[in-house]
Amino acid sequence: MNPKNPLLKQIQVTPIAAESLGARSMCTLIQTPDITLLLDAGISLCPWRFNLPPHPIEFQTIQTLREKIAKVADKTQTITLSHYHYDHHTPSFEDWIVNWTTQTETARQIYQDKTLLIKNPKENINLNQQKRATRFLKTSATHARVIQEADDKTFHYGNTQVRFSKAVPHGEDNSTMGYVTMTTIEYDEEKVLFAPDIQGPISNYTQQLILETQPTLLILGGPPFYLTGIRVKECNIQTAINNLKTIVEQIPITIVEHHTLRDEFFKQKLFPIKTRADQVGHMLLTAAEFVSAENSFLEANRKNLYSMFPPSEKFQLWIKKLNNRIICKPPV
Secondary structure (H helix, E strand, O other), rough: OOOOOOOOOOOOOEEEOHHHHHHEOEHHHHEEOOOOOOOOOEEEEOEEEOOOOHHHHHHHHHHHHHHHHHHHHOOOOEEEEEOOOOOOOOOOOOOOOOOOOOOOHHHHHHHHOOOOEEOOOOOOOOOOHHHHHHHHHHHHHHHHEEEOOOOEEEEEEEEEEEEEOOOEEEOOOOOOOOEEEOOOEEEEEEEEEOOOOOOOOHHHHHHHHHHOOOOOOOEEEEEOOHOOOOOOOHHHHHHHHHHHHHHHHHOOOOEEHHHHHHHHHHHHHHHHHHHHHOOOOOOOHHHHOOOOOOOOOOOOHHHHHHOEEEEHHHHHHHHHHOOOOOOOOOOO
């Protein structure tokens, strides 16, 4: 039984990596009596935020979470991929700044001999993600045992159904960021809906699909407050807030993650939504809170990390090399 959701007795939900656990990710382990699934086995850091690279504590955290993802993947039969951003899948190239990956070993540890249920790499996809999808299929995915496109399909494992939505917008309708698939895991009358990077949802169509599913537990990428007026219109943020408020009224427990938690003032901005959830006896949590862990919003607090924990001279020298485009593993 999940301690934060007694309504789930047969489906076990374990966040593995998340913004509230210290890095960009929504990697989640789902276990039913029939199957173990690892959703979106990727993780990243923001290379520059507040004109600063990741703090050493962020690098230490992504290293720990990378190891955790690999360890969990080793005991998993099936891995899903909702879209082709690097915080949702693991690429095969060396990168010690954003993805904390080696040329081949990191991806091999995750995808070796697995069944991959992936978003269609050619349909409902923007050019950038299409390029990444092609690269993924030629590199990381070659370690897999089976690869199946999953959009708008249902897979049966004993009494468990794993159902993928049609592609929905990565944010607003017709978003330049492309599309993602949502995943519903159902066992008996229990349902978990995984809805990454829907940004609220901003799209009313996406909200409708979520409400029609009526999940027991919803895991979603919330409103991107930190992009308001920069890459996301203020009216779209307000739509996301309104849609999320309706969602928490109807769904018993919602885990809000990802873009929302990159804003250092997200708690104030979510306050009306949290208040509404409380009023109807529902729960709005982060992934960390769901597993009774301490929230660790490292990216949102990057300026404070540099102020409170000044990096070593070696790290400062590494930053200078980084500015000169000499990319190497940071001294952490």
